[in-house]
Amino acid sequence: MDSGNKPYDKPAGGIDALASSVRALRKQGILGKGAKTMLRANQPHGFDCPGCAWPDRNPHSTFQFCENGVKAVAAEATARRATAAFFAAHTVSELATWSDMELEDQGRLTEPMRYDAGSDRYLPLSWDDAFALIARELQALDDPDRAIFYTSGRTSNEAAFLYQLFVRQFGTNNFPDCSNMCHEPTSQAMPEQIGVGKGTVTLADFEQAQAIFIFGQNPGTNHPRMLGELREAARRGCRIVVFNPLRERGLERFADPKHPVELLTGKGTALASHYYTLRVGGDLAAVNGLIKAVLEAGAEDRQFIHEHCRDFEQLADAVSAMSWRDIEQGSGLTEAELREAAQVYIDSPATIVCWGMGITQHRRSVATIQSLVNLLLLRGNIGRPGAGACPVRGHSNVQGDRTMGINEKPAAAFLDRLGSEFGFEPPHRHGHDTIAAIEAMAADPGTVFIAMGGNFAAATPDSARTQAALRNCALTVQISTKLNRSHVVHGREALILPCLGRTEIDMQAGGMQAVTVEDSMSMVHRSAGMNPPASPYLLSEPVIVARMAAATLPDSRVPWLWLVEDYDRIREHIGHVVAGFEDFNARVCAPGGFHLRNAARERDWSGIGGRARFIAHALDPADASMPAPDLLTLTTIRSHDQYNTTVYGLRDRYRGIDGERRVLFIAAADLARLDLVAGQQVDIVSVWDDGERVAPSFKLVEYDIPAGCVAAYYPETNVLVPLGHHADRARTPASKSIPVRLRAATDAVAAP
Known part of the structure; x- marks a missing residue:
């Protein structure tokens, strides 16, 4: 059978992003009007893009291109x-x-x-x-x-x-x-450690960072303007380290449509210096592995910890007690890989850690985020130029509403x-x-x-x-x-x-x-x-x-x-x-607006008792155990032609999908192990204690994803997420780690 997957070997962005944008404007019947409208997007006297919440680099520029921003604006400004x-x-x-x-x-x-x-x-x-x-x-x-x-x-x-x-x-x-x-887990986790539930960095920090660690995020689709920042960072020698279950083209190579040479040659800029495809839900173990490697190297910033932090000994004791075997089993990565990534962190005098919904929509997401903050605190990477926490939120004013x-x-x-x-x-x-x-x-x-x-x-x-x-x-x-x-x-x-x-x-x-x-x-x-x-x-x-x-x-x-x-x-x-x-009223009229004070950015811990706090989290024994032979972990994802639940079209360019959405990305090893073939239709059945939930008729597509893990688009797979399957304490739906089984498709696709 033909899985329908056509691998994409070009950089993200480039001429294909421009072509996709033109198609979006033409589809909505506003090709001329839409181009004029886009010139006012994210400008001092214009409108804020109704898409993502990534900040604007230069409020005086005439146009900041973003493919999915064009799609969002076209969908709103449509002639229909x-x-x-x-x-x-x-x-x-x-x-x-x-x-x-x-x-x-x-x-x-x-x-x-x-x-x-x-x-x-x-x-x-x-x-x-x-x-x-x-x-x-x-x-x-x-x-x-x-x-x-x-x-x-x-x-x-x-x-x-x-x-x-x-x-x-x-x-x-x-x-x-x-x-x-x-990002409810972010809002729950960070204040307990650093007193604020928001990111501690600005775009200026991306100009000074020597390493950027990215966890559970696909900016090529979800925050395309971020790729411009990563491109500039990579070109000046910043190391970009990615932890993500799927290999996403937007994190590997990017051709900026605003740069004529990259646009015309199609070569682009390599982004990730290190890319680790950990197992779905393996981030908590991976981050603790990084912390363990830093501690074993004696590379923690003792002066910063002494002056600004508490409970370091509890963290050190808890992480020291973790075995590398359990960390490897939980993360799906080897000790050597985690030590390699930790060395990049140790060698960097200023590091930013970014994360998205690939971190927040898991049962132990609060623990994972607090472990990421532990990692930053360990080497004084909060309140330092070019360093800090960067939770990348989705919709344009989700942070402002809160x-x-x-x-x-x-x-x-x-x-x-x-x-x-x-x-x-x-x-x-x-x-x-x-x-x-x-x-x-x-x-x-x-x-x-x-x-x-x-x-x-x-x-x-x-x-x-x-x-x-x-x-x-x-x-x-x-x-x-x-x-x-x-x-x-x-x-x-x-x-x-x-x-x-x-x-x-x-x-x-x-x-x-x-x-x-x-x-x-x-x-x-x-x-x-x-x-x-x-x-x-x-x-x-x-x-x-x-x-x-x-x-x-x-x-x-x-x-x-x-x-x-x-x-x-x-x-x-x-x-x-x-x-x-x-x-x-006065402050917001300045070009670009104003920045809200962030106490943690200033190393002001007065709101949390005078010191930042390490919070240790043990690994879940279930993460280090072998699952049932036929059990897989499903993570839900967006198509490239999609923003949140808005579906613009049926093309997922970077993953090679065209004309359909009911596809299930699966590793070659799992196809062989479960006696399945690419192109076969299957039903996805979630495993929970209150009965079956079924998403029928998905086509199997072989993909570079860790064995035991599968991925499919939402909202089609939201039916599989039990209401009781959510983040501890934060209660965010655990849509990125759903236990499922597959069976041969038995029925036609149900009505939407």
Whole structure:
């Protein structure tokens, strides 16, 4: 059988990235308009790219090329429209059979819609009627905790701040958000050690780093602009050390489309000096192996540890007790490989450690991140130029939303400032995270679910349980730019509220408005659209929140509608409530915005008792034991033609896949061991204690991945992630390490 895999031997980026970008603009019908729009992306007076949260190198440059940024902008600025006529032509039952890509390909939503059970269609309604319906349903609840308010990382700081204010005045902290599904372990792990839950580096540190260690990340697809930083680092001699189960082309070689010689010759720049394909879930053992090698070489920074750290002896004792045999078994790497990588670390006077969701979506992700921080502290690589922790977050403002208070476990100090500023007593009891929200919706048929962006039905784990929980709700509200799975998986009542996109002009009573976002490195900057709105009926996210609040809380002392006449008014309040945002309106007008203070970057440990802390974590005995012969570990991944749950097309260029998504990447050794052949169709069955979960009809593709490990795209495989399979303490779905078995395909592919 033909597996359909066509190996890609060119550098990432290059002419193929430009060609892919042109195809994306042409597909959306905006080839000329799209090129003009892109010239305003990530500029001082332009809009922030609605894609990833990687920071911008130079706010004065005319254009910072990023293939997936072009796709994200093209998808938002598309000429296609999903109008009332479209919804009149299709029942929701029919739309539910469409693929995720087909749903989003219908284009921009144009007016508010309400689900009509009698006709099984979405019908238009006025904005006033939509807000009145939301207010009635919320006011009818006998307990505010029966309402759930989800937030996507696309939401601006201004909308997020108003949203959390509205919800807390309503009386709940039920704020499941996309952080719960990605970097929650980072936010849990780092503050216990260094007092902050954010990265300690800036782009300037990438210019000075002598080594960059990358764990569980594929920037070629997920953060393409990062490749430019890695290219410059590699060209000046910085060592780039990668730990990742799959060999990703974007970490091996890159041809920058902005550099004519690389573009025309196709040669590119070699990136990774060392590439270690460890087993899925083997990072904790690998990092402890690096620490063990540093300690055995006596290469720890004793002066830094003495002056700045505590509990070093506990770490040293715990790691010394680990055997190299268990480390090798747990990591899938040899002692020699780990010592080799450790020597690069020892030889480097300044090292950055980066990690992505390949680290955060495992059961022991908090322990792994704390071990990464241990590694940095061991040689004083926190608070040193060219060194530090770099958790690379996904969506454009996922970090900013959390800073603005989108948090189911808010800090008491934040709530006190919020209550003082607006004259009310916020609730202090913890709310629902994503997993708890799904469980609550499943248990309570009266729940009201409101989503500020995102695609909750597709992004969440345990798809069947999650979608049943959404259908159990009394009301579901989706604030969106485009149609997606969450609009066809709805409650008894359902609303679609279309909003402005990041690229569009936001005109309010006070004139044209800008919003702000915070990137992965704590830079806060403005974003102002330049395209006319896709429809005259669209409202901005801040206005939608303000009108929901005004309708639901008629006795509120907050002047909701006045605040959104001019977003400077919102930012003035943010400056009073959110630490680090003092004089917000003035500071954010500087080119490139401003950087939020990071105490750990300054080696200020006053918030955690005066010293940074080593925290030791033992290896899991299960990691050093042999699994059942037919058991594999599945990791979920993105296609190159995809951002989060948004599927732009069916090409995964760097992995050699074209025209399909239901593929399973598997090692040649496992094909032989399990008596399978490339191209064969199999069902993937997850192994859990509460029954089978099946993802049917995946084609086997032979790939360079460690034996015992397989990989497939999400959201198609989210059905396999049990709701109870999540990170210890952080409760992030463990989507990157799912125990599965394979069997010959028995059925046709189920409806999406």
